[in-house]
Amino acid sequence: MRRFMVIAIPIFTLVLFIFIMLSGYFLKNTQVENYDIPKQIQIIEKYINNEEWEEVSKETKKLEEIWQKIVARVQFSSERDEINAFTISLAILRGAIKAKDRSSALIELYEALEHWKDLGK
Amino acid sequence: MNEGLVVFVRSIIAFFSLLIFTRIIGKEQISQLTFFDYVLGISIGSIAASLTTDLSSGAWPHWVGLLTWAVLGYLMELITMKWRYAAKYLEGEPTIVIMNGKIMESALKKLKYRVSDILALLRNQGVFDVNQVDFAIIEPNGQISILKKPEYQINKDMNIQVPPSGISTELIYDGIIIDENSRQLNKDRAWLMDQLRKHKIKDPSEVFLATLNPAGDIYIDKYDDQIIKVTDIGDYKGPY
Numbered sequence: 001m002r003r004f005m006v007i008a009i010p011i012f013t014l015v016l017f018i019f020i021m022l023s024g025y026f027l028k029n030t031q032v033e034n035y036d037i038p039k040q041i042q043i044i045e046k047y048i049n050n051e052e053w054e055e056v057s058k059e060t061k062k063l064e065e066i067w068q069k070i071v072a073r074v075q076f077s078s079e080r081d082e083i084n085a086f087t088i089s090l091a092i093l094r095g096a097i098k099a100k101d102r103s104s105a106l107i108e109l110y111e112a113l114e115h116w117k118d119l120g121k
Numbered sequence: 122m123n124e125g126l127v128v129f130v131r132s133i134i135a136f137f138s139l140l141i142f143t144r145i146i147g148k149e150q151i152s153q154l155t156f157f158d159y160v161l162g163i164s165i166g167s168i169a170a171s172l173t174t175d176l177s178s179g180a181w182p183h184w185v186g187l188l189t190w191a192v193l194g195y196l197m198e199l200i201t202m203k204w205r206y207a208a209k210y211l212e213g214e215p216t217i218v219i220m221n222g223k224i225m226e227s228a229l230k231k232l233k234y235r236v237s238d239i240l241a242l243l244r245n246q247g248v249f250d251v252n253q254v255d256f257a258i259i260e261p262n263g264q265i266s267i268l269k270k271p272e273y274q275i276n277k278d279m280n281i282q283v284p285p286s287g288i289s290t291e292l293i294y295d296g297i298i299i300d301e302n303s304r305q306l307n308k309d310r311a312w313l314m315d316q317l318r319k320h321k322i323k324d325p326s327e328v329f330l331a332t333l334n335p336a337g338d339i340y341i342d343k344y345d346d347q348i349i350k351v352t353d354i355g356d357y358k359g360p361y
Binding site for chain 1: 122123124126127130131134137138141144176177178179180181184
């Protein structure tokens, strides 16, 4: 039993560490209140294309809320630079929405999507 | 992102991973480490440090680096343990640097040791006069092992009194006379030349090292040691 514990504890510890370090990939795809980031980006894109700025603003706020929850989950396994880049993209998107600038909003939305894809890769 | 919390969690991962890996790699004491083991330890420690604080990249690539270094270290240990041929190449072998009281200059050159390094290692072992040494061997971990001349091996049971020798001073180092040291011992060049002639030496440039202890015993090592058969204590099959 003692020998089993001596071997099992380090193996269990290492497996747990590996899980924590790789968890970002799975956790970033989990849903927050039935929403996930790519789905939300799709919704925002649709409203931007129709230039429905009130809806865009509302959905972007929701995207930010979802992002804050996702960050808390993936921060242990993801790169700080990608997290910060996504946050900055959201800030620029907010500015583009305020200016009702369709092209800038779409550019930032796609940049955010790219950062999202690279997160925890 | 809560950076403090992330660093805290990554510290725990790095700390216990390092603990587990080092336990697997081996139980050697620090004093028994070869130079490569020492470098390996520093590298693994450095990777663990980046794993903890370098948040610009994920923990996983750092951890894979840590694991790879640890696995390679373990493999090296396994190879050197099972295969002596490889051990000779990977870990080195003991090298005789003083044989029959004579300093082996070629061995020192190969090891990249100066004679002053050897004298310092001898002093670390409590030998302050090279005259007392019959054999000295540099071990693969950089430490020196000494066999003293029989007259300096104290046998407590026989109650033999050994005359005190004191700290020896270098008179000639690498073929060059050190006049300052001679002056301190109230000796001049004429006395030194006379001593050299007694040892059938015509010129100080033939001498690799000459020391004098307070008891007046002079130690002279020539470049030409005239040792016909050099003992190789690590003489098992290897790549060289």
